[in-house]
Amino acid sequence: MPELFTSVRNARDRFLRPETLNQADQTPFEVIDDDGLVQVRYYPPLAEEQIEVDGETVPVATEVRRTPLVIVPPLAVNMLLYDLFPDRSLVKYLRAKGFELYLIDWGRPGREHDDARMATYFAEWLPRKLETIREHAGTRRLSLHGWSFGALFSYCYTALASDPDIANLVLVGSPCDYHRNGDLGKQYRRLARRVKLLRKYTGVNVRRMPKTPFRSPGWMNSLAFKLINPAGTARGYAELIRNLADREFVRNHATNAAFLDDMVAYPGGVIQDIIHYLWVKNVLARGELPMRGAEAGLDRIRTPILEVIGRNDTIVTADCAGRLLEQVASTDTRTLDVPGGHMGILGGSQAPASSWHEIADWLIERDG
Numbered sequence: 419m420p421e422l423f424t425s426v427r428n429a430r431d432r433f434l435r436p437e438t439l440n441q442a443d444q445t446p447f448e449v450i451d452d453d454g455l456v457q458v459r460y461y462p463p464l465a466e467e468q469i470e471v472d473g474e475t476v477p478v479a480t481e482v483r484r485t486p487l488v489i490v491p492p493l494a495v496n497m498l499l500y501d502l503f504p505d506r507s508l509v510k511y512l513r514a515k516g517f518e519l520y521l522i523d524w525g526r527p528g529r530e531h532d533d534a535r536m537a538t539y540f541a542e543w544l545p546r547k548l549e550t551i552r553e554h555a556g557t558r559r560l561s562l563h564g565w566s567f568g569a570l571f572s573y574c575y576t577a578l579a580s581d582p583d584i585a586n587l588v589l590v591g592s593p594c595d596y597h598r599n600g601d602l603g604k605q606y607r608r609l610a611r612r613v614k615l616l617r618k619y620t621g622v623n624v625r626r627m628p629k630t631p632f633r634s635p636g637w638m639n640s641l642a643f644k645l646i647n648p649a650g651t652a653r654g655y656a657e658l659i660r661n662l663a664d665r666e667f668v669r670n671h672a673t674n675a676a677f678l679d680d681m682v683a684y685p686g687g688v689i690q691d692i693i694h695y696l697w698v699k700n701v702l703a704r705g706e707l708p709m710r711g712a713e714a715g716l717d718r719i720r721t722p723i724l725e726v727i728g729r730n731d732t733i734v735t736a737d738c739a740g741r742l743l744e745q746v747a748s749t750d751t752r753t754l755d756v757p758g759g760h761m762g763i764l765g766g767s768q769a770p771a772s773s774w775h776e777i778a779d780w781l782i783e784r785d786g
Contacts, residue, residue, distance in 0.1 A: 425662035432658070432668050439672035442498040445510045447521070451550045455525040458547050459497075460554060461513050469514050470505045471770050479516030483785045485585050486518035486555045488548065492567035493539070494639045494684055497523050498677040499765040503670075508765060508774065512563075515778040520551045524682075526636075532629045532686035536695070537709035539688075540571040541578055548575075552583075561586040561781055565764045566593070566734065573742065574707050577718045586784050587719075588777055590726040591734045591760050595703035595741035596696045600732055610698040625694040629686035632693075639681040646732060647759070705745040716742070722750035724780045726773050728763035729755060752780065 431438055451458040468477045489500060489509070500521065501507045513519050522544070527534065552558050562584060564572035569592035576584050593599070596606050616622050644651045654671070661667040684692075695701050695708035702708065705716040725743060727736045736755070743751050756763055756772040763769060 421663045424665070428662050428665055428668045432662075432672055436672045436675065439669045440676045441504060441669060441673045442502050442676055444504055445501045445507055445513070447509075450554050451547065455527065455531065456543055456547060457523040457525060458550055459521040459523060461509050461519040461521070464510065464513055469510055471511055471774075472506055472767065474770070476511065476514050478514045481516050482518060483516045483782065484557075485559050485561050485781070485785050486520060486551065486557065487512060487561045487563055487781065488551055489519070489521040490544070490562055490564040490568040490572045491522065491524065492565060492569075492571075493524055493688065494567075494634075494636070494681050496677060496680050496682060497521065498673075498680075499761065502673060502677065502765050506765065506767070506770060508769075511770065511774050512778065515782070517778075517781070518555055520555075522547050526682050527685045528683075529630060529633065532633055534685040535687045535709070536574075536691040537707075537712075540574040541709065544571055544575050545579060558583040559585050561588065561784075563588040563590070563777070564592065565590040566760065569593070570702075573716070573719060573723075573746075574709075576721055577716050578707060578709075578712060578714045580714065580718055584721050586781055587721050587723045588726070588781065589723060589739075589742070590764055590773075591728060591731055592725060592739050592742060593696070593702070593734045594745070595700065595738050597700045597703065598735070598741065599738035600735040602732070603735075603738065606697040606700070609693075610700070613693070613698045623694075624698075625690050627690070629690060632686040632689040634684040634689055636681045636683050639684065640679055643678065643681065702745075703741050716745040717747050719746040720748050722784055723748050724752050724754060724777065726754045726756060726763055726777070728758045728760060730757065730759045731763065733760040750784075 445461060447459040447461045449457050450460045464478050466478055468475050491497060501509050509519060509521065548560065551560065560583060562572040569589035572587055573589060576587060597603050599606065613624060658671045691708055707714060723743065723746065725739060727739050754773060754776055757768050758766045763773060
């Protein structure tokens with residue numbers, strides 16, 4: 419009977435009061451810039467002398483690294499994955515390793531932002547926020563850590579701006595060749611053929627159509643992410659039912675769900691660009707940037723690159739990501755092949771052991 423009572427209470431909290439179980443977003447930060455949509459966070463030095471990371475004790479560095487690190491997230495996600503659990507927080511770990519740490523939160527675009535294009539992010543907003551960070555940090559030299567579309571923004575900015583003060587690029591699950599992207603790539607190739615035929619016979623250009631109908635709301639992005647692995651999603655809820663008496667299991671499930679169930683909208687103009695430049699024309703695979711009139715290409719990137727690829731990533735496969743290093747002029751590159759899917763390689767249970775320490779060590783080696 420006590421176990422039944424506990425299960426009922428946990429089920430009530432999980433489904434009716436999930437916010438009481440959420441363990442994410444506990445690392446302190448300061449908002450140093452807020453334009454009403456995009457924010458810049460600064461993570462100050464930790465108060466602790468050591469932190470726990472999945473059972474491992476990590477001493478907090480007393481030395482501050484010379485080169486600040488800027489986390490560039492993708493669109494559609496909230497920021498919880500970067501600070502998911504008290505003992506599995508990427509931002510806390512990187513701060514413990516001595517990095518002056520910043521994060522750009524792209525915010526929650528409304529319908530009034532549907533005119534935003536992909537280039538709006540990497541050619542307009544990202545440069546502005548980097549200037550704010552440089553002023554705050556007191557140095558021009560920065561390293562960028564981008565995941566998914568955040569990685570795309572990071573390397574497109576670096577190519578377009580030819581910014582000599584971007585010291586390093588850490589690119590996690592970084593898309594490039596959309597037509598060599600496993601099963602999704604096959605769908606993109608089929609779509610490309612149909613869109614090209616449509617334009618040939620009707621003159622319809624997706625990019626010139628009204629933007630708002632292309633808007634992808636947050637609930638749709640959450641659903642699409644779960645449908646990529648429906649069996650895994652169903653398995654997760656089945657395990658929840660079996661473990662309802664385990665308060666810690668229920669808390670962990672609610673914390674993960676806080677990220678997956680609260681995704682953010684894609685502006686309509688961004689979706690148009692994704693279809694036009696990435697799915698149909700596949701411009702990145704040819705070393706071109708996904709924007710109109712860009713004279714720069716990926717061959718202008720000479721920055722050291724660490725590319726993290728997930729063995730089980732079906733959203734950005736190894737073939738899709740690996741094409742990037744064939745396009746750049748960087749001579750200092752490394753590919754880190756790690757277990758996990760698209761989300762797992764950034765913040766999953768295996769990420770601290772498989773990639774976080776490798777990323778930190780790689781950046782520290784180049785800190786100067």
